[in-house]
Amino acid sequence: MIIERKKYIQQLLDSRHNKLVKVITGIRRCGKSFLLFNLFKSQLKSEGIDSKHIIEMAFDDFGNRKYRNPDKFYKYIKSLIQDDKMYYILLDEVQMMEDFEDVLNGLLHIPNADVYVTGSNAKFLSKDIITEFRGRGFQIHVSPLSFSEFMSAYQGTKEEGWTEYLQYGGLPPVVLQPTAEGKTMLLKDLWKETYLIDILNRNRIKNNAELEELLCMLASGIGGLVNPQKLSNTFKTNKNIAISPATLKTYIDYCSDAFLIEEANRYDVKGRKYIGTPMKFYFSDLGLRNALLNFRQIEKTHLMENAIYCELRRQGFNVDVGVVVVNGKDENGTSYRKQLEVDFVCNKGSRRYYIQSALSLPTPEKIEQETNSLRRIDDGFEKIVIVGDHLISNHDNNGILFMSIYEFMMTEL
Incomplete structure (x- = not known):
């Protein structure tokens, strides 16, 4: 095929x-x-x-x-x-x-x-x-297959295809494997015998266990903010291994340089400046991410967020994590300052989109939560909530566009 x-x-x-x-x-x-x-x-x-x-x-x-x-x-x-x-x-x-x-x-x-x-x-x-x-x-x-390319070779519904895409990713030889067992075995072999070896050999890394453990931490923490110091503390606390933040930063750079992971920095939307650490990391292929974790942590919320990031990058956008700073006073008159997150701030030329990923929006309260940061951004760029359910694209009273994950992954912005 x-x-x-x-x-x-x-x-x-x-x-x-x-x-x-x-x-x-x-x-x-x-x-x-x-x-x-x-x-x-x-x-x-x-x-x-x-x-x-x-x-x-x-x-x-x-x-x-x-x-x-x-x-x-x-x-x-x-x-x-x-x-x-x-x-x-x-x-x-x-x-x-x-x-x-x-x-x-x-x-x-x-x-x-x-x-x-x-x-x-x-x-x-x-x-x-x-x-x-x-x-x-x-x-x-060249990236692994997009969901649209994946579906061109998949014999089944979009819903079934989406589940398989999140599980096994978009590497062509994996996609063309006819059985789930074959896909799993190939991904595990590719990770151990190809991707890991490439990084180890290129950078002359002797302790492959530390590199693998680091990648497992990043794979487990998709959608979470991390920095080298936090990772160093985790190594010390959970593994009783002393490894410096500088060494971990170097390992992360090696993996990023090999196109295995990508870093998304935080951007202050109102202050129009980058914040620096902590940041988020996303995997270039979800099948490799899942194989690294032995297919144990398959949470659709985080996998969907990773898939959206990869699709935005494939479409040529620069992608950051947005921060909206909110100042105010509580009911007791005490001043507060908090940071609301926008999953993705996407820029390409003069175009910009603010995007939230939401697996589902079952209640008005959940809708309020997911749009809170978007409603506080007062520029004229499009604000989008991508939902993991089927729905007809529509704008709410605040001008925020709601669209299904299937529409987003099958078309270009």
Whole structure:
């Protein structure tokens, strides 16, 4: 079964002929190679691009091992370029070639060469890969399947699909596994044998138990505010392990750099400034998060919040946690100051949305609670409550939009 990745195909098409190396990044098994060598190549052919003008090279193919030598590879590419028409050069596992950064930068000097690369070593699976191209790289970051992409391959109702998506996530090989047992086993194997090993090897971490325990704490605390000092205290109290906040901050950065987790900082909506620690962390794939916890903590409230965050990031928004400071006096005349939270403050260009995640709104009191912070924001940007139930989108008297999780996950803002 072929799962279309229309958003990324469009990004590849839009970046054609921009005189930069298109670097496709993302965690392992998210579909980078399939996107480039199947979907994008098929798109090029559908537009009438001659096969001779599409040059492919998979460096992990034993038959191509001689081209891991940069001089032989460059000479080979030059021999295939025989006219002035554009040539599309698609390279997989390019890190297996010696001095690949220099070679790729060299290809940019060929006026009718358009270069696309992906790889799977630790460097390509981290945020610093783009710096290797010294301003000549253009990153296209691929995420696991969105819920909309997931549903294109799922044989069942949206409700059943949503439950499975929250449980097993959106990694394509996991989604295509036919049984729940197969999905569970693959996720556990991928976590232990691939993702964890990548982080350990790249950063030369010797104590993998500490890293795993840290990730378990973050996985258990989705939606909660944490900071390195608080995590350090938890290690000391619960595990009797002394590990400094600075070390934990470094470990968190390693996991973030590998695209496994993302940090959402707190933003004072009225004061228009960032607050700093504590912050929230979300996982790039819920299946990996659940496998890390051995599928023990499957709370829909927190998983739904994580899924909304990932969808907003996939749509290209910068996402923060909003804080609305409220000053007042109680019934006794005593002054108070409290902070109300907005789950997500989302910005993209001149657009902004304030978003709350609510699994259900069974009572007027619950509606009042979920909209309390939104009603105190007096700018003109859209305020949305995403509800885990079916409902027809509607605005209340305060102009707040209520929409179902299914509508949100299947459409773009």
